[in-house]
Amino acid sequence: KAGVTQTPRYLIKTRGQQVTLSCSPISGHRSVSWYQQTPGQGLQFLFEYFSETQRNKGNFPGRFSGRQFSNSRSEMNVSTLELGDSALYLCASISTPNTGELFFGEGSRLTVL
Amino acid sequence: GENVEQHPSTLSVQEGDSAVIKCTYSDSASNYFPWYKQELGKRPQLIIDIRSNVGEKKDQRIAVTLNKTAKHFSLHITETQPEDSAVYFCAASKGGGADGLTFGKGTHLIIQP
Numbered sequence: 001k002a003g004v005t006q007t008p009r010y011l012i013k014t015r016g017q018q019v020t021l022s023c024s025p026i027s028g029h030r031s032v033s034w035y036q037q038t039p040g041q042g043l044q045f046l047f048e049y050f051s052e053t054q055r056n057k058g059n060f061p062g063r064f065s066g067r068q069f070s071n072s073r074s075e076m077n078v079s080t081l082e083l084g085d086s087a088l089y090l091c092a093s094i095s096t097p098n099t100g101e102l103f104f105g106e107g108s109r110l111t112v113l
Numbered sequence: 114g115e116n117v118e119q120h121p122s123t124l125s126v127q128e129g130d131s132a133v134i135k136c137t138y139s140d141s142a143s144n145y146f147p148w149y150k151q152e153l154g155k156r157p158q159l160i161i162d163i164r165s166n167v168g169e170k171k172d173q174r175i176a177v178t179l180n181k182t183a184k185h186f187s188l189h190i191t192e193t194q195p196e197d198s199a200v201y202f203c204a205a206s207k208g209g210g211a212d213g214l215t216f217g218k219g220t221h222l223i224i225q226p
Contacts, residue, residue, distance in 0.1 A: 031212055033212065033213075033214075035216075040218075041218060042119075042202060042216055042217060042218035042219045043157070043202060043204075043216040043219075044216070045213065045214060045215060045216070048212050048213055050212070055212065055213070056212060056213035059114065090156070090157070094212065100147075100159075100162060101147075101159045101162075102147075102149075102157075102159065102214065104156040104157050104158070105156065106155075106156050107156065
């Protein structure tokens with residue numbers, strides 16, 4: 001069974017640009033969550049989607065947005081990039097909400113210059 | 114919203130000794146507390162979890178304890194081995210599952226030979 005797949009794995013952008021990251025969950029998993037990982041702040045929750053609906057949202061500015069498609073694949077978008085957005089963005093899936101384990105992807109490492 | 118504090122940020126122990134990592138949470142409605150292990154350059158993976166109706170759970174050399182009154186939970190690793198070296202994250206959520214998890218900032222566990 002294939003794991004959580006994230007693309008692209010690495011990308012470099014400049015301030016003011018926007019970026020779109022993609023996540024394909026484990027087959028059959030319908031819930032996708034996104035996290036931002038930085039050395040100083042650990043894993044910070046961005047948002048969670050289930051059946052194309054956003055169920056939870058973390059404390060990030062409106063420049064961070066996401067969506068989920070009918071096949072459970074998810075994208076997140078960051079507009080007007082800032083230097084502080086440089087981070088590893090992790091996607092994770094679970095089979096349905098309120099069940100146990102988050103399965104993480106390998107992440108998309110974003111560098112903003 | 115929920116706030117999870119994790120201590121210490123770095124823990125160095127001799128191989129074979131025990132290691133204890135502690136977390137506190139702020140929202141008394143939280144009812145699910147997992148621990149994730151992230152080895153260098155790899156994705157976080159669930160190692161053990163506990164729900165609020167249980168005070169302690171063990172899995173071989175790993176155990177987690179929960180004190181709901183004090184709102185803190187701890188990870189105990191006995192007979193530490195080199196492969197235990199990693200960053201460990203505690204987390205909490207209200208939904209009984211892994212959606213909307215709030216993570217601590219992580220503990221870098223170093224096993225000294």
